[in-house]
Amino acid sequence: MNTDWMDQAACAGVDVEVFYPPVGDQDSYRQIRAVYCGPCPVRRECLAFAVAAEPADLAKRHGMFGGLTPAQRHDPKTVAAVLAGDDPPATEAPAGEELERAA
Ligand code: SF4
Numbered sequence: 001m002n003t004d005w006m007d008q009a010a011c012a013g014v015d016v017e018v019f020y021p022p023v024g025d026q027d028s029y030r031q032i033r034a035v036y037c038g039p040c041p042v043r044r045e046c047l048a049f050a051v052a053a054e055p056a057d058l059a060k061r062h063g064m065f066g067g068l069t070p071a072q073r074h075d076p077k078t079v080a081a082v083l084a085g086d087d088p089p090a091t092e093a094p095a096g097e098e099l100e101r102a103a
Pocket of ligand 1 (some may be wrong): 009010011012017036037038040041042043044046047064065066067
């Protein structure tokens with residue numbers, strides 16, 4: 001898989017731990033999205049890469065990529081919207097991410 005796009009990432013050089021806030025920490029998700037992912041020129045490439053690489057099981061997904069939380073990346077419609085150039089809300093908590101993970 002081509003990863004040349006990573007050179008253009010808005011988060012290049014940023015501590016990767018920044019993108020792994022505590023599960024369900026909506027304030028952190030919003031901040032990451034506003035500062036890094038929202039204006040990132042390779043957001044779509046990042047999202048496609050993350051979705052292709054991460055496990056299908058939501059409970060095993062972590063971090064913020066492509067401006068989407070793990071639960072958002074678990075929703076095909078939300079992923080498709082970003083890949084098509086739309087901009088879903090910065091945070092979601094669809095059905096409660098914490099509840100999904102606790103199940
Ligand atoms: S979308 Fe976010 S996580 Fe992905 S490369 Fe851009 S800034 Fe980094």
